[in-house]
Amino acid sequence: TSAVFAVARWVSYAGFALLGGAWLLLTVWPIGRDDLRARRLIWSGWGAASLGALGELVLQGPYAAGRGPSAIMHWALLDDTLHTDYGQYHCARLLLLGVLALLFGAALQPRRRARFEDATWPLLVGVALTFSVIGHASTTNPRWLSITSDVVHLCSMAVWVGGLAMLVFAVLPRREPAELRAVLPVFSRTAFVAVIAVAVTGTYAAWRGIGAWRAILGTNYGLLVCAKVLLFCGLVALGQLSRRVIQRRAGLKDGASLEDVSHERMRRSVLVEIALAVLVLVATAVLVDQPRGREALAASDREPVTASAQLGGGRSVSVTADPGEHGPLSLAVALSPGAEPEQITATALQPDKQIGPIPITLSPNGTDLYGAGGVNLPVKGTWVITLVVTTSAFDAVTTDVKI
Numbered sequence: 001t002s003a004v005f006a007v008a009r010w011v012s013y014a015g016f017a018l019l020g021g022a023w024l025l026l027t028v029w030p031i032g033r034d035d036l037r038a039r040r041l042i043w044s045g046w047g048a049a050s051l052g053a054l055g056e057l058v059l060q061g062p063y064a065a066g067r068g069p070s071a072i073m074h075w076a077l078l079d080d081t082l083h084t085d086y087g088q089y090h091c092a093r094l095l096l097l098g099v100l101a102l103l104f105g106a107a108l109q110p111r112r113r114a115r116f117e118d119a120t121w122p123l124l125v126g127v128a129l130t131f132s133v134i135g136h137a138s139t140t141n142p143r144w145l146s147i148t149s150d151v152v153h154l155c156s157m158a159v160w161v162g163g164l165a166m167l168v169f170a171v172l173p174r175r176e177p178a179e180l181r182a183v184l185p186v187f188s189r190t191a192f193v194a195v196i197a198v199a200v201t202g203t204y205a206a207w208r209g210i211g212a213w214r215a216i217l218g219t220n221y222g223l224l225v226c227a228k229v230l231l232f233c234g235l236v237a238l239g240q241l242s243r244r245v246i247q248r249r250a251g252l253k254d255g256a257s258l259e260d261v262s263h264e265r266m267r268r269s270v271l272v273e274i275a276l277a278v279l280v281l282v283a284t285a286v287l288v289d290q291p292r293g294r295e296a297l298a299a300s301d302r303e304p305v306t307a308s309a310q311l312g313g314g315r316s317v318s319v320t321a322d323p324g325e326h327g328p329l330s331l332a333v334a335l336s337p338g339a340e341p342e343q344i345t346a347t348a349l350q351p352d353k354q355i356g357p358i359p360i361t362l363s364p365n366g367t368d369l370y371g372a373g374g375v376n377l378p379v380k381g382t383w384v385i386t387l388v389v390t391t392s393a394f395d396a397v398t399t400d401v402k403i
Contacts, residue, residue, distance in 0.1 A: 001063045001071075002289065008059060010285035012052030016127060017281065018045025019100075020158025021166035025108065026117060028186045029171065031179065034110040038170035042104060045162070049127070050097050057081065057090040086134050093130040096123050128154040135288055140208050149201045156197035161277045163187050163194075168270040195236060202232070215293030219300070224287045231280045238273045301325045307403040311335070311389060319385050319401045326380040331360060333387065335368040343390040344370055353379050357386065 022042050025032045032038045061077025062069060071077060081087040100123050107117040128151045132138065137150035171183050206225045216222040291299065305324035310316050320332040333344065347357035355378065362370040377383055382402050390396040 001059060001067065001069050004069050005056065005059045005063050006285050006289065008052050008055030009288055010052075010281055011048050012056060012131075013281045013284055014278070015045045015048030015050070015052055016131070016154065017158050017161040017277070018042070018165055019049060019124060019127075020155070020160075020162025021045070021164075022104070022120065022124075022162070023159055023190075024163055024166050024171070024183065024187065026120060029166075029179065029183050032166075032170060033108050035170050035174065037173070038166060039108050041165060041169055042108060046097060046101060046104065050094065053090050053093045053097070057087060057094075060084075060086055060090075089130045089134050093127055096126045096130070099123055100127075124158070125151065125155060128158070136209055136292055137205070146205075146208065149204050152197055153201035153205065156194040156201070160191050160194040160198065161274070161281075163191060164270050164273050164277065168267055168274060172267050172270070191239060195239060198232070199236075202228070209292045211292060211294030212297055215297050219290075219293050219296035221287065221290045221293045221296055224283050224290060228280055228283045228287070231276050231283065235273055235276045235280070238269055238276070241269055305403060307385075307401050309387075309399045309401045311397050311399055313338070317387060317389070317399065317401065319387075319403055321377075321403055326377050328374060328376050330371065330373045331362075331375050331385070332365070333362060333370040333372075335370075335389070337368065339391055340368075341389045341391050342393075343388075345388045345390075346372070347386045348375070348377060349384045349386065350377070350379060350381060351384060352381050355379065360385075 018041060025038060058072045058078060060081045062071035065077060103117060103120050131154055132147045132150035137146040140146040210216055210222050210225060302323035302325055304320050304322040306318055306320040308316055308318040315338045316336045318334045322330050344362055346360040346362055348360055349356035360372050360375055362372050365371045385401040385403060388396055388398050
């Protein structure tokens with residue numbers, strides 16, 4: 001279910017990105033409404049955004065319940081989802097997309113301006129808002145700033161990536177000099193502003209999300225953010241290359257005519273940009289499901305830690321502390337198979353802080369297993385657990401386990 005869920009999230013993001021390309025049709029390229037490829041691109045984005053939202057809605061129940069994808073047919077799980085903020089915001093997204101379909105149906109007509117087509121912009125911002133209020137941004141204080149930054153991030157991404165898609169699949173194949181002269185410079189400037197917005201808001205989100213230096217490479221969240229940064233840098237580099245091609249050959253610097261523009265070179269460059277953008281969206285779809293850096297570190301730090309030592313005679317002992325951070329915890333002692341000891345005692349010592357020895361009372365938990373609850377190791381660092389294993393009135397083995 002988790003894997004299918006990630007695919008549904010990616011479809012949602014990709015659909016919203018394609019919808020962002022509508023800004024070209026509604027502003028500097030109205031003649032593109034005559035182009036079947038341009039209209040198909042917008043409707044493909046709308047369909048993907050709607051399908052992804054519906055998929056996320058029906059998968060949330062099985063995901064939260066730890067069930068397989070077949071559980072999407074259990075209507076009780078869907079009912080539970082619909083009574084949560086997650087379900088209600090997804091329903092709101094589907095409603096907004098429905099209204100957008102009506103507007104696009106009227107606006108994307110050849111040589112026609114719809115009466116209410118300017119309402120497209122707040123509706124698209126509303127769709128972006130439904131992503132932000134159910135993601136990491138909604139749990140980061142100050143909440144209003146995090147959500148606003150995330151909405152700007154998503155809208156800027158859609159303007160940039162959607163514009164790229166419209167450029168490569170609809171504008172450039174027409175090879176109309178007048179259209180290229182009108183569209184390319186405006187797209188170049190708009191994409192430049194969008195890239196700056198993505199960089200600024202993305203940096204803010206990454207800084208708030210990672211939360212600690214060691215979380216950058218020490219958590220899945222940090223690694224995914226690093227992957228997004230590298231892909232983003234590749235996108236920026238390719239975008240700058242395309243920008244220079246436009247400026248050099250579109251008459252912005254040297255007066256060259258648009259007939260001299262290398263369509264194939266530019267088209268290949270933009271196609272690579274789109275491929276990288278697809279990978280960025282994949283990383284984003286997976287990133288949404290990951291605990292943020294500081295949270296992941298806290299969970300990792302609390303995972304049980306184990307250390308072992310030799311007792312002699314081919315026998316060993318292991319000690320497990322749960323949770324694996326200082327403070328109140330439980331200790332579990334496991335002996336390798338051998339003669340049952342008459343007694344086993346333990347103390348804890350922190351040499352660096354000169355704390356201890358702290359007596360630990362161990363109780364049998366089964367064959368060769370002993371445990372102690374409520375043990376307080378008050379400071380972090382390496383603790384020395386000294387075990388005395390008594391096998392008879394005359395024989396005892398002492399060993400130190402560093403944990």
